[in-house]
Each structure stands twice: as C-alpha cells, then as structure tokens.
Amino acid sequence: MAENLQDKAHELAKALRESDEFQALQALHEEVEEDDVASRMLSNFRKVQLDLQDKQMQGEQPTEEEISQAQKQFEMVQQHDVISRLMEEEQRMSTVIGDMNKIITEPLESLYGTPEDEQNQ
Amino acid sequence: MAENLQDKAHELAKALRESDEFQALQALHEEVEEDDVASRMLSNFRKVQLDLQDKQMQGEQPTEEEISQAQKQFEMVQQHDVISRLMEEEQRMSTVIGDMNKIITEPLESLYGTPEDEQNQ
C-alpha cells in the first residue's frame, strides 16, 4: 500500500480513537470489566448470541428453548445500567463506522455504482 | 460523526482515489467500457456469478449445467487481455481495502481483541 494511503489510514484510526464515541465506549468497557457480575452477564449473553448465529449460519433452526433463553438474557442485559449503556454506545459506534465506510468507499462506488443505482437501471 | 473524523475519512478517500491502484483500476474500467465485446462479456460473467451467489445464499444447489457455464465463462474472461488485467487489478484493490480496514479498526480491536486473540484464550 502506498505510504500516503497508509498515513491517512493511521490518521483516521487516531481520530477514531480520540472521538467521543470511542472514548465513551472504552470507558464503559472498563466499567464492565471492573464489575464481576456485569462482566459475567455480558459474556454469557455474547456466548448465547454467538451460538445462535453459528446455528443460523449452518442452516440449523434454534429450538424454542434456546430462543426464549436468548430473549430472557437480552431482557436482563437491557435492564443492567452499565451494560445497556455499553450496548447503546456500540450502536452509536456502529453508525460511525458505517458513515466512515460510506465516505472511504466513495471512489469505488463511482466505478461500480451504488446498490441504489443498480436498482434504478 | 465528529467533524475531525469526517475530514480524515475524506482525506483517506482522496488518497485512495489518487493511488496507483485506483488509477489503474479506473483506466481499465474505461478501457472495458469503450470495448463493446469486452463490456458485454464482463457483464454476462458478473450476472452468472451473481446468480450463483444468490442461489447459494438461499441454500439452493446450483445445477451441473450452471457450474460448467460459470467455469466456461471464467476461462473466457481470463483469456481476455483487458478483462483479465481488470480482475487482477480488482484483486490488488481488494488487498488495499483490506489493509486499510485493518489499520482503521485497530482501535476497536484493542477493545474487543482480534479473532486470533479469541482463539488463544
């Protein structure tokens, strides 16, 4: 990769690291890590989510038991103050990353067209 | 998104647009567009690839006929000078984008760990 591209990518990574969104996310991660109950609750929740995803990717249907398990855990983490703030902040970060990617891949879209362009053809 | 982040993303997009890899890709796209045979050959090839992908995503098995069709078209485009160069350049661009993404998402990896870290736990 050209040096200029690499420099610009590092500058963007630095700006991301210094952004309010990243700083808030990092602070919440630390808060969760320091709280044994929250930290166990979150890692259980993530494990159940990942297991469900794995099943779906392998074309398997999750059982009703597994779905209600996942829902119960989702409600639990939603009610937990720090974890629910962490998940909101993750949503915000995911929007930032999406917006960033739209800007960065604009040159390629000018070559290949956006999905919307395809539909309008 | 913070203004600084937005500026840095635009600077990176500009660097990408000015990179040798992008310039070469753009030139090859123009070459293909000006060549009716090449342009028809490429869009047929892309259509067959997309149809195959659609089938696989819906969990359908493509027929032997469809697979041999796709293979024949792949060999055809491989033998076409401009299209084969275009596809090589697309490979190169895809590596650039992958390397860029690795740099940009480094801050997030420091929070969530890389897939390799997970496996080593």
Ligand SMILES: [Ca+2]
């Ligand atoms: Ca905070």
Ligand SMILES: [Ca+2]
């Ligand atoms: Ca060229």
